[in-house]
Amino acid sequence: MKNLLEKLKAFFSGKNSADKSHAGGSAENNAGEKQPGRFKRLFLNIKAYAKRKPSAFIAIIIGIVFVLLFITYEALHLTSTPQFCGMCHVETETGAGAEYHTWKKNIHAAVDVGCIDCHGKPGFFGYMRAKMGGMYDLFSEIVHSKENKMAILTEGATNKEYAAKLVPNDWCLICHSDDENKRIRENTFMSFFGVKMRKVDAVKNPEFRELNGLRDIYNDEMPNISFSHDNHVNTLGLSCIECHMGVAHGGEFQNRTKMEDCFACHNAEREKNPEINAPENDACSTCHTTVAAMHEGTLLLEEGQEPTPPSMMVDQGVYGAENCSTCHMGGAFDLPTAATCGPTCHGDMDYGFMYDDIRAQFDAVKAPLDKLNMQLYAVVDKMTKEQHAKFNEFKNYYEILANDNSKGIHNDSIYVKAAEKAAAVGNELASSLGIPVAAPEENQE
Numbered sequence: 001m002k003n004l005l006e007k008l009k010a011f012f013s014g015k016n017s018a019d020k021s022h023a024g025g026s027a028e029n030n031a032g033e034k035q036p037g038r039f040k041r042l043f044l045n046i047k048a049y050a051k052r053k054p055s056a057f058i059a060i061i062i063g064i065v066f067v068l069l070f071i072t073y074e075a076l077h078l079t080s081t082p083q084f085c086g087m088c089h090v091e092t093e094t095g096a097g098a099e100y101h102t103w104k105k106n107i108h109a110a111v112d113v114g115c116i117d118c119h120g121k122p123g124f125f126g127y128m129r130a131k132m133g134g135m136y137d138l139f140s141e142i143v144h145s146k147e148n149k150m151a152i153l154t155e156g157a158t159n160k161e162y163a164a165k166l167v168p169n170d171w172c173l174i175c176h177s178d179d180e181n182k183r184i185r186e187n188t189f190m191s192f193f194g195v196k197m198r199k200v201d202a203v204k205n206p207e208f209r210e211l212n213g214l215r216d217i218y219n220d221e222m223p224n225i226s227f228s229h230d231n232h233v234n235t236l237g238l239s240c241i242e243c244h245m246g247v248a249h250g251g252e253f254q255n256r257t258k259m260e261d262c263f264a265c266h267n268a269e270r271e272k273n274p275e276i277n278a279p280e281n282d283a284c285s286t287c288h289t290t291v292a293a294m295h296e297g298t299l300l301l302e303e304g305q306e307p308t309p310p311s312m313m314v315d316q317g318v319y320g321a322e323n324c325s326t327c328h329m330g331g332a333f334d335l336p337t338a339a340t341c342g343p344t345c346h347g348d349m350d351y352g353f354m355y356d357d358i359r360a361q362f363d364a365v366k367a368p369l370d371k372l373n374m375q376l377y378a379v380v381d382k383m384t385k386e387q388h389a390k391f392n393e394f395k396n397y398y399e400i401l402a403n404d405n406s407k408g409i410h411n412d413s414i415y416v417k418a419a420e421k422a423a424a425v426g427n428e429l430a431s432s433l434g435i436p437v438a439a440p441e442e443n444q445e
């Protein structure tokens with residue numbers, strides 16, 4: 001270290017004994033006359049060269065500028081990759097400190113939405129500010145203690161208000177809404193000459209949204225749950241985090257909203273004003289429209305087809321949107337089990353085994369589709385536009401199974417229909433992409 005410092009000092013003062021030919025500096029030489037300093041001499045040489053060969057000189061300058069820009073560009077790029085952020089954000093496997101691991105498991109990673117696409121305001125200056133934040137992170141990593149770091153990260157992972165400031169609504173909306181994308185792009189300097197530093201600054205909707213098969217959160221129906229983003233975000237002024245805390249770091253591929261978040265607020269608001277237009281907690285079907293459609297047997301119904309309600313439930317007379325509490329007896333959070341469904345509903349007979357059979361069958365049908373889904377995500381950036389559209393079609397069917405956490409109990413025929421459609425579209429796409437397609441499972445029935 002000391003050696004290095006001395007070498008540097010010697011270099012800049014020009015007293016480099018090892019390199020006599022370049023010795024000089026403002027120190028007096030043996031003869032005692034004042035020589036121009038190292039830098040001054042260099043400058044004079046360059047000046048002379050520029051006079052002698054002006055065009056070559058300009059070419060060299062342009063070259064140097066380009067090299068410097070390239071280095072800056074590369075450096076900015078390199079320090080923008082999730083792998084770079086991941087150097088310091090891999091302390092644990094889940095929760096605070098596990099940001100790289102949790103991101104890696106998340107759907108956003110699967111479609112190449114990286115850390116700074118969410119952790120930085122959209123636009124060029126937002127990008128640069130995010131880079132400064134990165135410099136502060138670096139400083140913090142060196143200067144502050146590990147406890148300090150974990151305390152800050154825990155705040156971000158658990159405190160909704162704090163987290164909502166880390167990633168404000170606009171940073172999500174640019175990708176998830178058409179109107180907001182337009183507004184933000186019109187009011188923001190997005191990039192120099194379209195130079196692409198990160199994904200988010202090039203996002204134009206509806207193109208990006210449609211390519212990825214995403215819904216416009218303000219104008220399209222939400223999957224699974226009937227819900228208005230416009231009312232909750234624009235009228236009530238809620239942050240995305242209010243319901244989507246953990247959207248990227250919750251530890252799952254898809255991190256769902258939580259019913260207790262809906263109820264906590266609706267209950268509190270009803271206390272203040274009983275007249276509010278929020279569904280009662282036991283009005284299950286108002287929110288759970290997909291489950292209700294399963295129970296009515298109307299999901300995926302095509303022209304001229306008859307509804308197919310769950311067969312066994314029809315025998316018992318307990319199907320349809322009004323009958324949720326027949327099985328969910330203890331209220332919204334009560335999950336029926338083989339033990340409660342069997343003896344309770346079906347008299348002395350133990351129908352519990354049927355419950356387990358249906359769920360096992362469901363798992364067997366879903367497993368190859370889970371695999372296919374991930375295989376397709378792995379090559380999503382290689383898909384043509386047409387292939388991507390096919391993938392989105394696959395996802396729409398697959399989503400029905402992914403969202404059916406009753407594992408087929410709600411309707412043991414509709415999920416089969418969804419699975420068949422998903423497999424048909426998905427397998428065809430997979431073979432067009434050269435992915436080996438698993439042979440269809442032997443019919444287990």
Ligand code: HEC
Pocket residue numbers: 079080081084085086087088089115116119134136137138140141144148149152153156166
């Ligand atoms: C050299 C290590 C290091 C790197 C690299 C790093 N971080 Fe951090 N990061 C930290 C530390 C330490 C903290 C917590 C301390 C602080 O903010 O003072 C932190 C905090 C954060 C926070 C929370 C800030 C807050 O105010 O609560 C976010 C978000 C974050 N980093 C994102 C990123 C992203 C995105 C990248 C990649 C562009 C990145 N970090 C790269 C070390 C690092």
Ligand code: HEC
Pocket residue numbers: 082085086089095096097098099100103104108109113114115116117118119152153154155156157158163164166167241244245246247248249250
């Ligand atoms: C889809 C957007 C999105 C992506 C991509 C994303 N994050 Fe986050 N990140 C968030 C949100 C939102 C929060 C606020 C807390 C929460 O909801 O979990 C957050 C919180 C954090 C925090 C605060 C501590 C914590 O655990 O909550 C850190 C640090 C962080 N992210 C780092 C990263 C790193 C590093 C990456 C890439 C490897 C990344 N994020 C990718 C949205 C994202």
Ligand code: HEC
Pocket residue numbers: 107108111113117118167171172173174175176199200203212213214240241244247253254255256395
């Ligand atoms: C750079 C664009 C981009 C940004 C920024 C972004 N997302 Fe996404 N988001 C996507 C894409 C693309 C998908 C996945 C589409 C697919 O493959 O189904 C997605 C998926 C989702 C999903 C659906 C996941 C599921 O379970 O199916 C939710 C919810 C979501 N994003 C919320 C957010 C929130 C909240 C933020 C801000 C913290 C955010 N996104 C930031 C592009 C983005």
Ligand code: HEC
Pocket residue numbers: 169172173176213214215216217222223224225227229232233238239240241242243244256257
């Ligand atoms: C009051 C609660 C709430 C708030 C606030 C909220 N969301 Fe949602 N969001 C939901 C619900 C409920 C769904 C329906 C899907 C589910 O959870 O099953 C959903 C679904 C989504 C989806 C999935 C769409 C798809 O194509 O699958 C995206 C993307 C999304 N929200 C983004 C956002 C963004 C961005 C914000 C902030 C501007 C936001 N949400 C604010 C409750 C909320």
Ligand code: HEC
Pocket residue numbers: 225226227228231232236238242243257258259261262263265266269275276277278279286287
């Ligand atoms: C922070 C408070 C808050 C949260 C969180 C919240 N809501 Fe609401 N919600 C309200 C209020 C207030 C109303 C009534 C608005 C009115 O009277 O116009 C409402 C109304 C509704 C309505 C009926 C009107 C409409 O927008 O369609 C539905 C459905 C609804 N909420 C679903 C949900 C779901 C699902 C969630 C959880 C994912 C949720 N809400 C989370 C405050 C909240």
Ligand code: HEC
Pocket residue numbers: 224225256257258259260262263279280281282283284285286287288324325328331332333334335
């Ligand atoms: C205000 C809207 C709303 C109402 C009313 C509602 N739910 Fe939910 N419920 C949700 C949301 C949002 C989720 C989480 C997202 C998901 O699982 O798709 C959820 C999740 C669930 C879950 C999964 C477990 C959990 O803790 O998240 C069960 C079980 C459930 N609901 C059953 C019911 C039943 C039964 C009723 C009626 C007694 C009911 N829900 C009423 C919105 C609602």
Ligand code: HEC
Pocket residue numbers: 284285288291292295313318319320321322323324325326327328335336337404405406407409410
């Ligand atoms: C025939 C009995 C039965 C009826 C009727 C029924 N459910 Fe379920 N439901 C179940 C079973 C069994 C499960 C799976 C419980 C588990 O995960 O262990 C379940 C799970 C769920 C889940 C998902 C739980 C999760 O983990 O996400 C939701 C949401 C749900 N039911 C909503 C409803 C709604 C809404 C209705 C009315 C339209 C309804 N159910 C009617 C039996 C029933």
